[in-house]
Amino acid sequence: MNLYRFASPAAFYPVAGFWMPWFAIAAAVCTVVGLYIGFVVAPTDFQQGQAYRIIFIHVPSAWMSMFIWLVMAFWSLLALSMNTRLSAMMAQALAPSGAWMTFIALWTGAFWGRPTWGTYWAWDARMTSELILLFLYFGVIALRNAIDDPRRADRACSVLILVGAVNIPIIYFSVQWWNTLHQGASVSLTAAPTMAATMLAGMLVMSLAAWFYTIAVALVRVRAIILEREQGAAWIDAPDLARRT
Amino acid sequence: MQFLDMGNYGFYVWTAYGVTALAIAVEVLSLRARLRAAARAASGVEDTR
8 A cells, every 4th residue: 555645635635534533532432531530530639639630631731732743843844855735734734733732731730730839820941831832833823824825834834843843842841951830740751650540540541532632633624724725626526515515 | 519619629620621621612613614614615615604
């Protein structure tokens, strides 16, 4: 099978449509299971009481907010080096998802910070760099909207996304590089997690839910982008689309 | 009621979860509208609304 075939928007459009419902279902199932573990199975935290249960959306959305930018950087690199349209469309489709995840991470962080630290917001390195990430997502979306020619917009956005990737390690390591109000990582690939097993399980299942949700949403958005940009192309089955709308 | 109270942290927990649910709803609904508009435009059907 030649995978390069799917680099064409015409070939990818039906593939995205086929897979989208499966990712949406997986996201829903993981959300139900994750919330059940998080609210029923996981014990109350001995220091933070019930307030810690915000962790089950805060950590997954914060991880996704950083990870989505790295995925966008990957697609941007492909778009610039291979000049493939679909790669740039994928980056374009992920940007609003990343902005939403960043907003959720900041919002849930504020409402977790208030009861545990006594403040909704502090200008510490972790929070400030995450806020900059939100502005970078806004910047990518605004830059695209400001350029009429989609292929020029692809190149400009790809460059901005690659340059903006420098912020991701800054966010991730901010809790080590500077003294922050925000705590350090409780979960890492190199050390045992410093939290109860059921809490960790709930957080990981909710992270899976965030992954599946992001993929499902990005697949729908890339389909909309393909239709917007390929209007009038011979492969688009206009009568079939007319029947469905 | 004890569940909703969240050990006096109910306001913080449910505001965090509520706004997250709202954000997901807004994203899904606006995306559905965008896909429909794109499909309508690509199908060549005049928008009569």
